[in-house]
Amino acid sequence: MGEPRTADGDERGGTGYPFTAVVGMEDLLLGLLLNAVNPAIGGVLVRGEKGTAKSTAVRALAALLPPVTVVPGCRFACSPTEPDPGCPDGPHEPGGPGTVRRGRMVELPVGAAEDRLVGSLDIERALTDGVKAFEPGLLAEAHRGVLYVDEVNLLHDHLVDMLLDAAAMGSSRVEREGVSVRHASRFLLVGTMNPEEGELRPQLLDRFGLTVEVAASREPAERVEVVRRRLAFDADPAGFAARWAGPEEELRDRIAAARDLLPRVELDDTALLRIAAVCAAFEVDGMRADIVTARTAATLAAWDGRTSVTVADVRRAALLALPHRRRRNPFDAPGLDEDLLDEVLDRHPDPEDPGDPEGPDDPAGPDGPEGPGGPGDTDRPEDPEGGPEGPGGPDGDTGPAADDPPGQGRADAPAPAATTAPFLPLASAW
Secondary structure (H helix, E strand, C coil), X not given: CCCCCECCCCCCCCCCCCHHHCCCCHHHHHHHHHHHHCHHHCCEEEEECCCCCHHHHHHHHHHHCCCEEECCCCCCCCCCCCCCCCCCCCCCCCCCCCEEECCCEEECCCCCCHHHHHCEECHHHHHHCCCCCEECCHHHHCCCCEEEEECHXXXXXXXXXXXXXXXXXXXXXXXXXXXXXXXXXXXXXEEEECHHHCCCCHHHHXXXXXXXXXCCCXXXXXXXXXXXXXXXXXXXXXXHHHHCHHHHHHXXXXXHHHHHHHHHCECEHHHHHHHHHHHHHCCCCCCHHHHHHHHHHHHHHHHCCCCECCHHHHHHHHHHHCCCCXXXXXXXXXXXXXXXXXXXXXXXCCCCCCCCCCCCCCCCCCCHHHCCCCCCCCCCCCCCCCCCCCCCCCCCXXXXXXXXXXXXXXXXXXXXXXXXXXXXXXXXXX
16 A cells, blocks of 8 residues: 655655646646636546556646645644634634745545544543544645545545545544544545546546546657657656756746736626536536536636636636536547537627637647647747627626527616626635
8 A cells, every 4th residue: 555645756756747848738737727726626537548647747736836824833734814713733813923835735545544534533542631632634634735646436435435525515524432523624636547447436526626538649749759758857857857947937927827817807697608508508417517617717717817708718618627527328428519519609609709709719728749838938929918808898788588588688677787706716715
């Protein structure tokens, strides 16, 4: 049984492979970056055949995670501005001093024991001395960070149940012999799996905000570049990482800028109607799909440096947030029917450009085989400063009535002011 570790380096405990040096895998890299900007999206499930850099890309994200401020000496990473009232190391006075540390990625081994995940209580001390001696587990270590599970589809059922409870409640509780300890546990869940080895339980599948399918490239030039970079990294990890230090720093700055912009991104009624129409068309269960798609679309706008959500943002968000939530038969191919997606979005184009429902070319993803901001990409165009502005002025759509055709409001209804829904990153609550 392997020991869990914080993913600050590679498998040998040394220098990690740079995120920006990963070749291709645009959807995978984008999904991880969007969650780094806005953890409220809810994590990523990466599905793909073996040997496709799934684990390499996820572990490389650890070096890009924004720092967090914690209460000094608190083993449960409480925020000094809003500490957990029930923290076992508390109580902490709000507004007290804080210590800044790196964002943390904690790995959960498939064969981990229950006590290693949730923590353990010293029952003898509790009964004899009346002291709740609690040793935190991985759920405590991952609080306000990332919990990564490789081969998540092979995780034991009892561990899956505990993950589901913690993900749903935002806290973890340990009870032994009448002694109970509870602590906050809000984390970004990232999992990788090979579908050939078995599928994931539907309850856990729905807890992942986004899903990405990856496969090895069939382009010889791209495969050659993968081998070239991997051999260079194995020969001199520190030197290879140093050559990519500049692009890594640029990506950290872009994540920080997108986080700062995210609270100012607005989702008007038209954008929300597009999202609802798409989710209804694909017959997803519940409302989590709508919420995750909305958060992802807003984060895509912030990633591109915009404060308005376009049709292109909704389309890209749906392709990431809906494939694992739609109803499908056992032998249906994964992914979404993009023709149906375009048909639904065509009914709700941007008013400024009704003839182009696709919106502008999507620049949100990493920059092709060179990765986001890789060497030789010094002339990369700057992030777009604008895009088609979404509707939402005071004379906007009054909204459809129950018996009106889609996109048509009641002529006798009063025209309310358009509403907006800013989506704050969960990190602000961490």
